Amino acid sequence: MEQHKDKSIKAILPVHLAGQIVDLQALKAVIAGKNIKIIADSCHAIGGKQGAYSVGDGTIEDMSCFSFHPVKTICMGEGGAITLNDPDLAERLRALRSHGMIKTPNIGAWAYEMNELGYNYRATDFQCALGITQLQKLDRFKTKRQELVSLYNQMITDLAPLILPPKQLDGQEPGWHLYAARFDFDAIGKTRDQVMKALISEGVGTQVHYIPVHNQPYYTGLYGTQTLPGAEAYYQKTLSLPLYPLMEKEDVCTVIEALKRIIL
Ligand SMILES: *Cc1c(COP(=O)(O)O)cnc(C)c1O
Numbered sequence: 001m002e003q004h005k006d007k008s009i010k011a012i013l014p015v016h017l018a019g020q021i022v023d024l025q026a027l028k029a030v031i032a033g034k035n036i037k038i039i040a041d042s043c044h045a046i047g048g049k050q051g052a053y054s055v056g057d058g059t060i061e062d063m064s065c066f067s068f069h070p071v072k073t074i075c076m077g078e079g080g081a082i083t084l085n086d087p088d089l090a091e092r093l094r095a096l097r098s099h100g101m102i103k104t105p106n107i108g109a110w111a112y113e114m115n116e117l118g119y120n121y122r123a124t125d126f127q128c129a130l131g132i133t134q135l136q137k138l139d140r141f142k143t144k145r146q147e148l149v150s151l152y153n154q155m156i157t158d159l160a161p162l163i164l165p166p167k168q169l170d171g172q173e174p175g176w177h178l179y180a181a182r183f184d185f186d187a188i189g190k191t192r193d194q195v196m197k198a199l200i201s202e203g204v205g206t207q208v209h210y211i212p213v214h215n216q217p218y219y220t221g222l223y224g225t226q227t228l229p230g231a232e233a234y235y236q237k238t239l240s241l242p243l244y245p246l247m248e249k250e251d252v253c254t255v256i257e258a259l260k261r262i263i264l
Pocket of ligand 1: 069
């Protein structure tokens with residue numbers, strides 16, 4: 001596979017993993033004076049706040065990306081959105097979304113021009129209708145997720161130090177998307193696969209977020225084998241417990257009780 005030739009950094013794409021907000025201000029300070037864009041992956045953190053910053057408000061980052069896939073905090077079936085505060089860039093994105101076409105009313109009321117190759121990345125009106133009503137429920141969804149996370153944090157202490165809650169950053173109000181607990185599988189004496197399967201037989205679904213991207217064949221093909229010990233250490237221990245707004249407090253108890261039966 002062809003290696004990328006220009007190695008200079010064009011953009012940084014921080015991910016607000018699980019809903020906790022990356023310190024974009026600090027990131028911005030590191031790249032001050034350089035022509036580097038910040039494109040935040042805000043898919044997990046919709047509704048989150050850190051001081052005066054609201055996720056996706058575009059006051060720090062150049063662009064924020066959101067996904068409205070069914071598993072996300074708000075859903076449109078599929079699709080997503082990009083938020084930004086730059087009208088010219090917004091115009092460019094609108095054109096790229098729709099076959100690279102821009103209207104040219106100076107030529108005629110019917111006229112448009114295609115200056116570059118775009119795509120069809122349009123969301124349908126049906127999806128957007130759903131998205132608008134979902135957006136109105138965002139506060140409710142967010143509060144419910146916060147309550148469930150607090151309950152998990154309390155109840156999971158019975159399983160420490162075999163299972164620990166996610167590390168939480170100070171001074172922010174996350175829009176929790178995942179409850180990615182930290183498991184010490186060596187001390188538990190079972191593999192992650194064994195724990196996941198035992199949980200399934202108790203009626204509890206879990207997932208791993210995520211396999212480190214640099215280990216995916218596409219990226220090893222592109223960049224060779226990379227060693228990123230932080231990402232790998234995180235991956236070894238992570239397992240996400242169920243978290244969704246229709247979940248009830250009793251469901252959190254069910255998950256914790258199932259874990260106790262399997263692990264203690
Ligand atoms: C879901 C998700 C994506 C991908 O979203 P699509 O709608 O499938 O393009 C990217 N990043 C994060 C963090 C996500 O959660």
